[in-house]
Amino acid sequence: MSTIAQKKGFGATLWDFLTTVDHKKIAILYLIAGGIFFLMGGLEAVFIRIQLAVPNNDFVSAGAFNEIITMHGTTMIFLAAMPLLFAFMNAVMPLQIGARDVAFPFLNSLGFWLFFFGGVFLNLSWFTGAPDAGWTSYASLSLHSKGHGIDFYVLGLQISGLGTLIGGINFLVTIINMRAPGMTYMRMPLFTWSTFVASAMILFAFPPLTVGLTLMMFDRLFGANFFDVTMGGNTVIWEHLFWIFGHPEVYILILPAFGIFSEIFSLFSRKRLFGYSSMVFATVLIGFLGFMVWAHHMFTTGLGPVANAIFAVATMAIGVPTGIKIFNWLFTMWGGSVKFTTPMYYAFGFIPSFVMGGVTGVMVATAAADYQYHDTYFVVAHFHYVIVGGVVLAILAATHLWWPKMFGTMLNETLGKITFWFFFIGFHLTFFIQHFLGLWGMPRRVFTFLPGQGFDAANMISSVGAAFMSIGVLVLLYNVIMTSVKNVKVGNDPWEDGRTLEWSIPSPPPFYNFKQLPLVRGLDAYWLEKMDGKKGMTPAEPLGDIHMPNSSFIPFMISLGLFIAAFGAMYHVDKVAWALPVMIFGLLVTFGSMFVRSVKDDHGFHIHKEELQEDKGAKA
Amino acid sequence: MHVEEKMTYETWPAAPEKSTLESKNKFLGFWLFLGGETVLFATLFATYLALKDKVPNTSQHLAKDLFELPLTFVATMLLLTSSLTSVYAMYHMKNFAFKKMMLWLGLTVLLGAAFLGLEVYEFNHYVHKFHHTFTSSAFGSAFYTLVGFHGAHVAFGLCWILTLMIRNSKRGLNLYNAPKFYVASLYWHFIDVVWVFIFTVVYLMGMVG
Numbered sequence A: 001m002s003t004i005a006q007k008k009g010f011g012a013t014l015w016d017f018l019t020t021v022d023h024k025k026i027a028i029l030y031l032i033a034g035g036i037f038f039l040m041g042g043l044e045a046v047f048i049r050i051q052l053a054v055p056n057n058d059f060v061s062a063g064a065f066n067e068i069i070t071m072h073g074t075t076m077i078f079l080a081a082m083p084l085l086f087a088f089m090n091a092v093m094p095l096q097i098g099a100r101d102v103a104f105p106f107l108n109s110l111g112f113w114l115f116f117f118g119g120v121f122l123n124l125s126w127f128t129g130a131p132d133a134g135w136t137s138y139a140s141l142s143l144h145s146k147g148h149g150i151d152f153y154v155l156g157l158q159i160s161g162l163g164t165l166i167g168g169i170n171f172l173v174t175i176i177n178m179r180a181p182g183m184t185y186m187r188m189p190l191f192t193w194s195t196f197v198a199s200a201m202i203l204f205a206f207p208p209l210t211v212g213l214t215l216m217m218f219d220r221l222f223g224a225n226f227f228d229v230t231m232g233g234n235t236v237i238w239e240h241l242f243w244i245f246g247h248p249e250v251y252i253l254i255l256p257a258f259g260i261f262s263e264i265f266s267l268f269s270r271k272r273l274f275g276y277s278s279m280v281f282a283t284v285l286i287g288f289l290g291f292m293v294w295a296h297h298m299f300t301t302g303l304g305p306v307a308n309a310i311f312a313v314a315t316m317a318i319g320v321p322t323g324i325k326i327f328n329w330l331f332t333m334w335g336g337s338v339k340f341t342t343p344m345y346y347a348f349g350f351i352p353s354f355v356m357g358g359v360t361g362v363m364v365a366t367a368a369a370d371y372q373y374h375d376t377y378f379v380v381a382h383f384h385y386v387i388v389g390g391v392v393l394a395i396l397a398a399t400h401l402w403w404p405k406m407f408g409t410m411l412n413e414t415l416g417k418i419t420f421w422f423f424f425i426g427f428h429l430t431f432f433i434q435h436f437l438g439l440w441g442m443p444r445r446v447f448t449f450l451p452g453q454g455f456d457a458a459n460m461i462s463s464v465g466a467a468f469m470s471i472g473v474l475v476l477l478y479n480v481i482m483t484s485v486k487n488v489k490v491g492n493d494p495w496e497d498g499r500t501l502e503w504s505i506p507s508p509p510p511f512y513n514f515k516q517l518p519l520v521r522g523l524d525a526y527w528l529e530k531m532d533g534k535k536g537m538t539p540a541e542p543l544g545d546i547h548m549p550n551s552s553f554i555p556f557m558i559s560l561g562l563f564i565a566a567f568g569a570m571y572h573v574d575k576v577a578w579a580l581p582v583m584i585f586g587l588l589v590t591f592g593s594m595f596v597r598s599v600k601d602d603h604g605f606h607i608h609k610e611e612l613q614e615d616k617g618a619k620a
Numbered sequence B: 001m002h003v004e005e006k007m008t009y010e011t012w013p014a015a016p017e018k019s020t021l022e023s024k025n026k027f028l029g030f031w032l033f034l035g036g037e038t039v040l041f042a043t044l045f046a047t048y049l050a051l052k053d054k055v056p057n058t059s060q061h062l063a064k065d066l067f068e069l070p071l072t073f074v075a076t077m078l079l080l081t082s083s084l085t086s087v088y089a090m091y092h093m094k095n096f097a098f099k100k101m102m103l104w105l106g107l108t109v110l111l112g113a114a115f116l117g118l119e120v121y122e123f124n125h126y127v128h129k130f131h132h133t134f135t136s137s138a139f140g141s142a143f144y145t146l147v148g149f150h151g152a153h154v155a156f157g158l159c160w161i162l163t164l165m166i167r168n169s170k171r172g173l174n175l176y177n178a179p180k181f182y183v184a185s186l187y188w189h190f191i192d193v194v195w196v197f198i199f200t201v202v203y204l205m206g207m208v209g
Helices: A010-019 A023-051 A064-096 A107-129 A150-179 A190-221 A237-271 A276-289 A294-301 A305-317 A319-333 A342-365 A367-373 A377-407 A413-439 A456-486 A523-532 A554-572 A579-599 A609-614 B021-051 B069-095 B098-130 B139-167 B176-206
Strands: A546-548 A606-607
Touching: A010 A023, A010 A606, A023 A064, A023 A107, A023 A377, A023 A456, A064 A107, A064 A150, A064 A237, A064 A294, A064 A377, A107 A150, A107 A554, A150 A190, A150 A377, A150 A413, A150 A554, A190 A237, A190 A276, A190 A554, A190 B021, A190 B139, A237 A276, A237 A294, A237 A319, A237 A342, A237 A377, A237 A579, A237 B021, A276 A319, A294 A305, A294 A367, A305 A319, A305 A342, A305 A367, A319 A342, A342 A367, A342 A377, A342 A413, A377 A413, A377 A456, A413 A456, A554 A579, B021 B139, B021 B176, B069 B098, B098 B139, B098 B176, B139 B176
Parallel strands: none
Antiparallel strands: A546 A606
16 A cells, blocks of 8 residues: 555545544545535525514425525534534544554544434434424423424434444543653643543433434334323423433533634744643542533423522532633733734634633523523524533634644635634624513514514514624635635645644654654653754654554445435334345345454554665655 | 354353454454443333322322232242353353353243243233223333333343354354354343342332332
8 A cells, every 4th residue: 555645537536534443534525514514504594584584484484494595503512513523533633643544444434424314314204394493302392292303303313323422431441542752631632621621521422312212213213101191201302311411511512712822822823822731630529520510401391499499509609610710711812912813813703703702601500590481582693602602613613723724725814814804703792682682572482573573673683693604604615615726735734823733744644644753752642842943743652563453345235235224214103115125234234344344354454664764755 | 363263162261242343343342332231220110110009099099009029029039040041051151062052041031931821921910900000090001111111121131142052053153153142141131130129129029218
């Protein structure tokens, strides 16, 4: 196997991506797939805002509106935010710890394809009727939903959730076992730390979702009675299971975002991150507390004052480690020589936006007051301030920050800043006013409102904001296309102030990442070497053969099998003749592929020392 | 140490299940996976406890009418013993005694299959004698889901161990397949531990209260 890149035809490239187990290529797959789902979720958001722009609007029907809000939430959380973060975790985390790949390259590919097929399955629901019970899909609504919308939700999320779980385990093992010599836990970059904690949370938060979805599937498709009150069931069980997953999930999203901003603040302030160890502590503490607060979504369910009080206090406690982080970021900039690049714009914008989301978070955590806020636009404003103001700003920042590392070329800075201003102003225009809409009494999830209630102007302002955000995203797309067309190649360290290991190797890195594993001498390993006047990292090992995994088409087949089986399971209730055979066929494909994987030895291959020496000048 | 190396008793390492980077990863990854599985079963247990004896009308049978201790006691003994035999199998694996390992693994599979047979009989008994089915009540759904999930794990574990045994029957032990055997036995222990909880929470507590 030659290490020198050759110009390949379209078919060969496609096959390469279908079978790749290289974490950098899988990162690109996650970025593309997550990006497409982000655009779809964004389009759904635009439809929502058009419908609500004026009172008594009939742009979409009430039923279609329910489908759109459900798909907007589900798509954005599961199919856009998660995979986009996974893209950066895959692209950057192994490089930051000085590893040649993740621990389980095969499972990495499997995780992606499961997510992808789950997402495609979910979105195919648009052809026959999408899920319409909200992204939380409370059982009392979803059991009575007609058609197959909820079945698409249940089966699609089940498949993509498996992929996420596999990814989480993979990242954990990678970070525990595959750090370069000298890379102790307390020298790991913050993004790696947050990937670590988020992965641990995935491991413990996704099984309850798996169970919840399975129970819902049994109820809807196989005649079980978990949530059916007339048969002794209990709908509150779904709420608990969903939120035992759902609340950790929002920290699974925000912690990597914190990690991204920690990298950015330090890099562009050209200063060591302030309070590194307290940042690590705060990350772990948020991960821990994240599991203790799920019932604050259920204050009005009627769990009683004791439960409400405990969960209210636990929720407010999370404000403490988050506050630690905010101050550390501010102190990192303090006295630094700050460079205003596009990623730094996002980081600047993030702090006030996220703090506002945090403050309203403490407000809704006050159980007694929450009876007033619950199911109003105030809550909608709150969670968009944390998710958009935190996670989405982080994803956009990371896109600009790591684009050169992933693709070897820089996104245009001017266009990047234009994107930022449109998106940032649009975001506040859309959601700030929604706090007041909520306090004035506008309930969430209503498809229209009557004129003369004082909601007209505010809703119009909100919709105009959505247009601004859309323009921002379109500019970003234009930026991506223009950058790819021009394709001006950059060196190892395009931001010039790179601190962590990913900036010490070529952009994009060769497929084996590090010719020799680097020796890490402290936090900000690459920066330390540069300050000592060295050009690159000191190698920790002599040049030797490198062991690499083989590509495989099996992950695609395993995921495809479940995708097929899901159709069979879904139409099984309609008593159509082909449903059962299709389900069995799909499961056979999946288990057959797993069987092949099990009995066929896969030892990988070695890149020999001589080839590595020849490869000296080649940039990948 | 190299995966494809031909091993002998003398060169066989003390911990063959984690002697290469790949097998170390597999070892740790599987433990983490079992952590996730623990949460999965904990969730199913919680659901079962919430829905225990929740039936739509008084004509339906409750836990205390259904369960019979002798049957579940035999099942428990079978599964606990199978866990012990898999320990012996791993003991021989670490001593590079391939034939003995296969023998004890074979015994493990037989005991596991006997357990599964009893479970099928038990479910059949409930359905036909008590009309206690998956769809008859929330209690039924929760019971069959919890115990059935465990049963499905047993069935999967049996297929897994059998596949490993057949695949490697001719070529003996090496550092590539040793971690595979080890991880499969970990899985088998996990199934056993879950059953201990099912025996306690479902059957014993079901008989008492």
